[in-house]
Amino acid sequence: AQTVTQSQPEMSVQEAETVTLSCTYDTSESNYYLFWYKQPPSRQMILVIRQEAYKQQNATENRFSVNFQKAAKSFSLKISDSQLGDTAMYFCAFMKYNNNDMRFGAGTRLTVKP
Amino acid sequence: EAGVAQSPRYKIIEKRQSVAFWCNPISGHATLYWYQQILGQGPKLLIQFQNNGVVDDSQLPKDRFSAERLKGVDSTLKIQPAKLEDSAVYLCASSPGLAAPSYEQYFGPGTRLTVT
Numbered sequence: 001a002q003t004v005t006q007s008q009p010e011m012s013v014q015e016a017e018t019v020t021l022s023c024t025y026d027t028s029e030s031n032y033y034l035f036w037y038k039q040p041p042s043r044q045m046i047l048v049i050r051q052e053a054y055k056q057q058n059a060t061e062n063r064f065s066v067n068f069q070k071a072a073k074s075f076s077l078k079i080s081d082s083q084l085g086d087t088a089m090y091f092c093a094f095m096k097y098n099n100n101d102m103r104f105g106a107g108t109r110l111t112v113k114p
Numbered sequence: 115e116a117g118v119a120q121s122p123r124y125k126i127i128e129k130r131q132s133v134a135f136w137c138n139p140i141s142g143h144a145t146l147y148w149y150q151q152i153l154g155q156g157p158k159l160l161i162q163f164q165n166n167g168v169v170d171d172s173q174l175p176k177d178r179f180s181a182e183r184l185k186g187v188d189s190t191l192k193i194q195p196a197k198l199e200d201s202a203v204y205l206c207a208s209s210p211g212l213a214a215p216s217y218e219q220y221f222g223p224g225t226r227l228t229v230t
């Protein structure tokens with residue numbers, strides 16, 4: 001079974017600084033997808049960034065980028081130039097190729113301080 | 115484009131009572147998911163529909179939970195009878211399909227259930 005581990009329950013960062021959230025996963029699959037979702041307080045979950053396991057190049061979306069280490073089964077999220085609106089729960093998620101059963105980690109609560 | 119709609123947003127019931135949640139996915143999305151998110155945890159998939167058929171319900175506690183998507187659009191999730199440990203946020207999500215690149219899931223705002 002696939003498991004996703006987020007070892008940082010809470011983190012904080014000063015506005016405009018950079019923060020990295022960690023995620024590791026366990027799988028025997030070779031083809032899969034990895035995601036970071038953001039869940040702001042009392043608001044719905046939205047996709048931040050995705051990574052296909054067959055792609056060696058790390059995904060980037062504006063201020064958000066990932067460090068995907070397939071051999072180490074690690075998938076960290078870097079947020080650059082942190083903004084107050086980045087305050088949220090961040091969930092790392094794993095999905096097998098062509099199987100929409102998404103497995104989530106327990107989440108990291110990120111607080112951006114002014 | 116309208117997002118995933120869910121109702122009610124909040125519900126408080128006593129244990130052993132029944133409750134139902136409703137979800138309207140994004141128009142045209144064939145795949146619909148129900149997740150349970152217990153406080154302090156990530157969402158856990160309960161059931162997945164493709165159109166009006168069940169794709170995966172392996173994690174649905176079938177002795178008390180049921181779900182349907184009769185016309186392949188709206189869906190309802192029911193709990194009967196509720197237990198204290200059912201207190202959670204119930205999230206509905208939808209995606210265009212099952213295979214890439216249609217796998218991206220769009221989430222609704224959730225229904226927060228409190229069982230007392």
